[in-house]
Amino acid sequence: MKAYVVEREALIHNIRALQAHAGNVPIWAVLKGNGYGIGIVPFSKLLYDNGVRRFAVTELKEVEVLRENYPESPILMLRSTADPAELNALLDLGAILTVGSYETAVAINGIAAQRAGTAEVHLAVDTGMGRYGFLPDDTDRMISVFRYMKNLKISGIFTHFHSAFSSEKATRQQFELFRGVVEKLRAAGCEPGMAHCCNSHAFVRHPEMHLDAVRIGSAFLGRLAFKTKLDLKRIGWAECGLEEIRQIPKGQTVGYGAGFKARQPMKVAVISLGWYNGFALSRENDLFRFRDSVFGILHHLKNILLPRKLLVTVNGHKCRVLGHVGMLNAVVDVTDLDCAVGDKVVAQINPLHAKGLRVQYR
Numbered sequence: 001m002k003a004y005v006v007e008r009e010a011l012i013h014n015i016r017a018l019q020a021h022a023g024n025v026p027i028w029a030v031l032k033g034n035g036y037g038i039g040i041v042p043f044s045k046l047l048y049d050n051g052v053r054r055f056a057v058t059e060l061k062e063v064e065v066l067r068e069n070y071p072e073s074p075i076l077m078l079r080s081t082a083d084p085a086e087l088n089a090l091l092d093l094g095a096i097l098t099v100g101s102y103e104t105a106v107a108i109n110g111i112a113a114q115r116a117g118t119a120e121v122h123l124a125v126d127t128g129m130g131r132y133g134f135l136p137d138d139t140d141r142m143i144s145v146f147r148y149m150k151n152l153k154i155s156g157i158f159t160h161f162h163s164a165f166s167s168e169k170a171t172r173q174q175f176e177l178f179r180g181v182v183e184k185l186r187a188a189g190c191e192p193g194m195a196h197c198c199n200s201h202a203f204v205r206h207p208e209m210h211l212d213a214v215r216i217g218s219a220f221l222g223r224l225a226f227k228t229k230l231d232l233k234r235i236g237w238a239e240c241g242l243e244e245i246r247q248i249p250k251g252q253t254v255g256y257g258a259g260f261k262a263r264q265p266m267k268v269a270v271i272s273l274g275w276y277n278g279f280a281l282s283r284e285n286d287l288f289r290f291r292d293s294v295f296g297i298l299h300h301l302k303n304i305l306l307p308r309k310l311l312v313t314v315n316g317h318k319c320r321v322l323g324h325v326g327m328l329n330a331v332v333d334v335t336d337l338d339c340a341v342g343d344k345v346v347a348q349i350n351p352l353h354a355k356g357l358r359v360q361y362r
């Protein structure tokens with residue numbers, strides 16, 4: 001009974017809205033983390049059937065699953081790796097590899113040479129994310145990769161924005177750095193191919209940055225940090241049944257820390273969703289800027305002092321969650337509600353953080 005329900009029509013709506021916004025620019029659907037929690041296989045199938053046929057992932061096993069289902073689709077491995085066993089497996093599967101450093105370029109080139117073939121790669125440029133990528137003023141080494149690594153077929157170049165959900169200024173700076181690198185390479189006679197930098201937030205907010213392709217993940221799930229004109233929908237919800245209904249007396253406490261105390265007799269119901277299932281993990285957990293800033297501390301303080309009401313829907317009616325949510329259950333106020341054990345409870349959660357819920361497409 002306990003499940004994360006994906007509404008097929010809503011997901012298709014988002015796929016189409018994003019495609020319309022992309023126009024002729026191809027979309028790489030990012031499917032890391034088991035397709036952001038909604039299942040890499042069913043999610044990729046909806047994408048494929050609706051015309052999004054390029055995929056980007058971070059794990060070998062994700063490449064395996066996609067290749068099994070889509071023999072012809074381009075699959076981009078976003079993580080730069082120099083591990084020989086992994087590289088061989090990825091090349092067997094025809095994945096496009098990421099070159100995040102000169103050393104990785106040497107490793108991939110060597111393995112491709114051993115295999116008497118070429119490896120298709122995209123170069124990563126680090127414009128501020130601080131993980132994979134050549135630094136913007138390291139174009140000389142990028143040019144060496146073009147000149148000397150004959151077993152690499154460089155078909156793309158990309159960077160990743162660190163603050164597209166919050167700062168237009170930071171994103172513009174990264175974009176200019178990236179564009180500068182691409183121009184420098186072209187001026188040196190090195191054609192990097194498909195240039196791409198947009199993740200979901202930049203894609204939605206900055207059409208001028210779409211370049212030759214975009215990489216979209218969270219927008220498919222309608223989970224963006226700001227409102228957009230694209231009319232993206234929430235694509236699902238968590239569902240469970242009322243486990244137990246109880247009358248509690250005035251003065252009864254509820255949950256760890258006795259975070260709630262009844263001021264009068266109440267009718268309450270136990271639900272089988274807890275933070276382990278991703279329930280009541282607040283939005284700030286998705287968006288690091290809150291945590292890292294003074295504003296974030298104030299925000300947390302406010303949440304402690306003036307907790308926002310957490311609600312679930314029981315039989316179509318909003319009900320308040322009482323006290324702290326437990327690992328695998330919570331207690332809700334159903335005092336004024338006509339309800340019975342087994343009645344349906346719906347809660348909003350981020351499927352990315354959901355564990356222990358069966359994903360069900362409807």
Ligand SMILES: *Cc1c(COP(=O)(O)O)cnc(C)c1O
Nearest residue numbers: 030078160199200215216217218
């Ligand atoms: C996760 C990821 C994306 C997609 O990000 P969203 O904001 O979910 O669209 C794009 N590019 C890279 C390199 C990523 O790691």
